[in-house]
Amino acid sequence: MPVTSSSPATAGHAVLRAAVADWFARAARDLPWRASDRSPWGVLVSEVMLQQTPVVRVEPAWRSWMERWPEPADLARADTAEVLRAWGRLGYPRRALRLQECAAVVVDRHDGVVPRTEDELRALPGVGEYTAAAVLAFAYGRRAVVVDTNVRRVLARTIDGVALPAPSYTAAERALATALTPADDADAARWAAASMELGALVCTARAPRCDACPVAELCAWRAAGSPPDEHAGRRRTQAWHGTDRQCRGRVMATLREADGPVDRSALVEAWVPGATSMADDGGPTAPATLAGTGGPATPRSTTGAAGGHPGTRSDVATRLAQLDRAIAGLIEDGLAEQDSAGRLHLPS
DNA sequence: AACACGGGGCT
DNA sequence: AGCCCAGTGTT
Secondary structure: OOOOOOOOOOHHHHHHHHHHHHHHHHHOOOOHHHOOOOOHHHHHHHHHHOOOOOHHHHHHHHHHHHHHOOOHHHHHOOOHHHHHHHHOOOOOOHHHHHHHHHHHHHHHHHOOOOOOOHHHHHOOOOOOHHHHHHHHHHHHOOOOOOOOHHHHHHHHHHHHOOOOOOOOOOHHHHHHHHHHOOOOHHHHHHHHHHHHHHHHHOOOOOOOOHHHOOOHHHOHHHHOOOOOOOOHHHOOOOOOOOOHHHHHHHHHHHHHHOOOOEOHHHHHHHHOOOHHHHHHHOOOOOOHHHHOOOOOOOOOOOOOOOOOOOOOHHHHHHHHHHHHHHHHHHHHOOOOEEOOOOOEEOOO
């Protein structure tokens, strides 16, 4: 049956939920934010860290983070530079900034207690539709429609019969997930964890383990002969090497590793190795922009890979322009600050 | 609806 | 070299 509305759950849906729940009771991973001694704040921290970062990389970071800052008040009063250093290479460092802001809001407006309503959760920095639902379900055991990339894939396959969901989350998917969510609080919370876990461990994107799947017999995608992804050509793979994003990450890494403010020359060396010596040579390869600290004249772009030929003036100039965009962007985002001498440092 | 946003590991 | 990951905020 196609998914076009918020149709009520069918008997097939009940069988699906029961089979997945039974599988989850045996196969669930023993993750620290699922332990009986977890706190609602610990759950919130885990969910923010897990936004686009895999479990295996989050787990050690979460453990040390929670040991260092166990309560919202601890994180709220921490030095932001130390927060960003502790975030390390989890990626998307703006999440670390928002998490600290979130801690401050929880302290100031909720007496240090993670709120229990969707509206209050959604009002917290860095908490969107998914994270609010996940905290309600996993921290408070309440009914919530928890839909992450794993759940989207599980529903796309088992019910819609397609290899992968559309590139962006649709209203039809939300309606289906809502119809599928059990009415009871505890059942709904269990279904949320179980459906996510199935997508993470069995119904994986690349090489699904259908032979180990508890719902293989009722999977619409399998029944249809496991057809290929219909959106295959539409998906964009984002470039990384030589992009503005890589440059931004490199600058952040340099700032994290430094004890204090960093000279522009150190950032240039980190992004354009050898450019400093080229400038010292005073030769024709020395770009005039090397000493510039002005803001970018061009919009920030993720697709602007460095062009030109290796070692040419245009290649160096391109990368120096990228560096300027990265620095300006980091300052704008509050991830870096400039001192009176123009040196860059993490915010305090 | 479409972008911008990190980084690592696996195929 | 491509693909994927417990998404959010902005335009």
